[in-house]
Amino acid sequence: MMAGTLVSTMINGDATEFVCQTGETLLEVLRNRLGLTGSKEGCGTGDCGACSVTLDGRLVCSCLVLGVEAQGREVGTVEGLADGDSLHPLQSNFIKHAALQCGICTPGFLIASKALLDRNSNPTDEEIRFALAGNLCRCTGYDKIVRAVRATATELRKK
Amino acid sequence: MLKVCLSGPLKSAADGAASVLISAATIRELLRELVKQYPQMQIQLDDGIAVSVNGDIFRDNWSQEIPEGAEVFLLPRIQGG
C-alpha cells in the first residue's frame, strides 16, 4: 500500500489536516475525505468550472490541483461563503434573481463571481460574461446569472 | 360505430388502412375490439399507444368514454425530454 502524505492547510478559515495520496486531486480530497461536497465534478478536466475554489484567493479548478498542493495555503469553497447565518450577497441574489435551475453549477459560479467582484467592484456586463466564461451552465442560458452578479455588484458598492 | 383513424406505424398493423370502423364506448373497449379484428395490433399496443378523442390526447386513461361521432385517432406513444 502506498503511504499517504499529511497535509496542513486552511479551509474556509479553519485549520485543517488531511492525509491523501499524491495523485489525488484537491477536489477529491474536499469531497471524499473532508465531506465538503459543495464543490462539484462536472468534467474532471478543467473545462466546466463546477469545482471552482480559491487557493490563496486565486480562482482555480480544484480538479486540476493536487491535494498535496494545498499544504500551507488557504482554500476557499462555497461552504465558506456565508458569514454565519447571513448569506453572502451573491448567494441571496442568486436566489432572488432565479439564477439557478438545477443548481449544480451554482457553487462554481458563486466562487468565480466572488473572485471577480473581489478584484473589480464595478464590472460591465461584458466583463462579467468573460469572467464567468470558464463556468458552464446548461440550464439558464446565463441570463439570470449575469443579472444576479450585476445586482450584487451594485449592492456591494452601496455598502 | 366509430371511425378510428390510424397513423404512423399503426397503419401497417391494419393492412395499411388509414381508418377502421369499430364499435366501442370507451378507450379500453376500442383497443380490445381493435386487437380482435387486427391481431398484429397487439405488438403496437405493447410498444405503446395514445388515443386522441376530439383532439385531447389520452395516454393512460383507458376508462375514458368516447362520445358517438367523436374524432378518434390512434397515435403511437411518444416520449419527451
Added chain:
Amino acid sequence: MADDPKFKNRKFKAVGTRPPRPDGLDKVTGRAKYGADTFAPGQLVALVLRSPHAHAQIKRIDTSKAEKLKGVKAVITSKDLPDVTNGDRDLYDTLENCLARDRALYDGHAVAAVAAIDELTARKALKLIRVTYKVLPHVTDVDAAMKPGAPIVQPRVYTRGVSPKPKSPSNVAKVSEFGHGDVEAGFKAADVVVEKSYKTEQTHQGYIEPHACLASVGPDGHGELWVTTQGHFVYRNTCAALLGMDVAKLKVTASEIGGGFGGKTHVWMEPIALALSRKANRPVKLEMTRDEVFRSTGPTSSTSIDVKIGVKKNGTITAASAELRYQDGAFPGIWAMLGAMTAYACYDLKNVKTIGYDVLVNRPKVAAYRAPSAPMAAFAVESTINEVAAKIGMDPVDFRIKNAAKEGTKSSYGPTYGPIGIGPTLAAVKKHPHMRGKLGKNQGRGMACGFWFNFGGETCTDLNIGVDGTVTLTVGTVDVGGARASLSLIAAEELGIPYERVKCNIADTGSLGHNHMTDGSRGTFSSGMSTIFAARHAIEELCQRAANTWEIPVKDVVWHEGNAIAKGKKHKQLQPLSLGDLAAGSENTGGPIAGHSQIVADGAGVSFASHICDIEVDPETSATKVVRYTVIQDAGKAIHPDYVEGQFQGGAAQGIGWALNEEYIYGDDGRLQNPGFLDYRIPVCSDLPFIDTQILEIPNPNHPYGIRGVGETSIVPPLAAIGNALSDITGVRMTHVPMSPPRIRKAIKEKQA
C-alpha cells in the same frame, strides 16, 4: 367535483408571483445533495470497462486476475446480469445497453465492471480484465446505414411499420408515415415548389452533473438506490425488472438532479451498480466521468431530411412533404417518428405527408433530448418555409401567419387542434420591438417557429396538514428546475394560505404511489393538477372538521381564502375557522387532516413558440455571434414566471449551441473523437446575449389553471431561426447543422464560385 380538470377562469393570489424557491438556500450554500454527494458506511467504488470498438464480437472475458487483486470485492460481466426480461423487447434492449452480451455495439458500450475498496484499486482491476474481441464492420452515418450491404447493427431487428412483414433484418427499425390529403395533387396545383435536403449532427443534452448513484442490495433481496434521475419510480421498476427483484423491495431515492433534459429518463449504469452491490454484499458507488457520459449515455439523433413544399403565388401552401431519416444509435427508438409527427405541426395544411425512418447505427442508444426530434425537423421545414416565402416575394412572418394552424385545424400528425398558441406567438413577433430594431454591420435577422406536444401521465400526490397549520406537500415528480416553488404556490393558492406555509418534498419510491418521470414538460402540468386535487380533498376534509366543531351539517360550510365559513343567516354567530384553528383542533375532530390524489393527468395542451434572432458574421473568418435573441412562447399559465422564463432561456441557449457549435465527431474507426467539454463546446457565458422572453398565456382547457408544459418547446426554433438569420446576412442557405464557421465559409465560397 374535486377532480374536475377543466379550466375555469379565476383571479389568482399566489400563482403568478415570484417568491424565492424552497431549495434555493441549500443550493447556494453547497448543502444540496446531488447524485455523487452521498456516502454509505463501507461503500465500495465501482468502475466500468467499456468497448474501444464501434462493433465487435466479444469472444471471451477473463476476469480471474482482476478478481484476485487485493481489495477487489466484485467483478461482473453480462453473466451476472442474466436475461430475465421474458420477451419484453424494450427491456432486453435496456439490459443489453447496460452491459454488452455477445457483441459490443458502439464505442463506449459497457462490457464489465468492478467494485473495489478504493478508486485506485478499481482502476488497477479494470486493467487486469482481458477481453478478446473480434472486430466487426461498423456504420455510424445514418444515410450509410440505410444503404444495401451496410453492416447490420442488430440482426434481431426487422423493419416495423411496413407490410408485408420483411423477411430479413434491416438497420431500418421502423417506418412511420403521417399526414392527410393528396400531396401529389397538391404539388401539381402549386405555382412554386421548393425541394431541399438537410443534415444535422448528433448532440448531447450536456447536463453538467454526470450520472451517479449509490446502490445497496443485500442477500435478502432488499435494496436501496440513491440516484440522479428524472424519474425514480420508473428507474425502480426498470431496475427491479432487470435484476429480478420485487418492486416493493427496491427503494429508490431521487437526489437533487444536476440537469437531465431527457438524458436522465433512461437507466444507463444503475443496474450495474446494483448487480455489483448484490455480488459484493456492500454498498457501491458508481459515478460516470464526462468521457463516459458522452460515449455511453443517450445523445439525440443525427439526421438527414428532405423537404418539399408547394405554394400558390398568393401564399397558400398547397402541399408539403418530408422524408426524415434519424439514427437511433444501436437500439430501436421512436425518434424519426417524432420528427415526422412534429415537422409540420405549426401549419394548417390540406395536403401533407411525412415519412420517418428510424435507423440503427453503431453509436450510443439515443435518448430524449428536450422536445426530442422536433428541432431537426423544424430546422429543415422552417428553413424551407423561408426559401418558399422568398420565392413568392412574401414576408416570411406574413407567410407563416397566413398558413398557421389554429383551433379546428387538422394537425399534420392527425388530431384536430383545440385552442392553440401559434397564431398569437406570430402576432407577437409582428409587434415585437426586436423586429424593428436596427441591425448593425455584418448582422442579419431571422425568425422561426416550433412545436412540441407535452404530456401528462401517472401522478400521485399527498398533502398533509401539520398541527400548526403548515402544509407538507409530497410529490413524486423530480424537481428539475424550480418545480417545488411552483407546486407550493399551487397548494397555497387552493388552500388560501401564504406560500411560506407550504413545504414541498419529493418522496422516495417507498412513500408514495407510482409517478411517471419528469419528462415531456409534464412536471408542473401533472403534479400541479394532482396538487390541486389533493388540496381540494383536504378542503373537503377541513370543511367536515369545521362542521364537526360547529355541530352543523357539512353542506352549510364553505371554504374561502383559508377559512371555513358557515353559510347562511342561521349560522351568523359562528366565527370563521382558519386552517390553523382546524389543524390545532384536529385531534378531537377526527385525527390528522390530509388530502390525496392519484390520477392519470391527461390532456396536456400542445405548445408553440416563435423565436427571433440577430446574428453577426465576421466577413473574414465566418465566426458568428448571436447579438440579440427573443423567445415568445405560450405557457398556458405561468405559475412562477421566473422559472418559466428560465426554461425559455435555457432551451434557447441549448438550441443556439446546437445550431452553431455542438456535434459528435466520429472517426473512420467508429470512435467518438470529442468526448469532453473542451472539444464538444457548449455555449459559455461570453458567447451569448441576454435572452429576452415574452410569455403568452392561452389557457389549456384541460387543466384547472390552464397550465401547459413549458420545458421543451424553446429548443425547437433556434436552429432554423439562426439558419434564417445567417441566410439574411450571407445570402446562402445553410443546410448542415452545426453551422460552424468552416461550413459557413464553404457555403459562401461555393455560392461565389
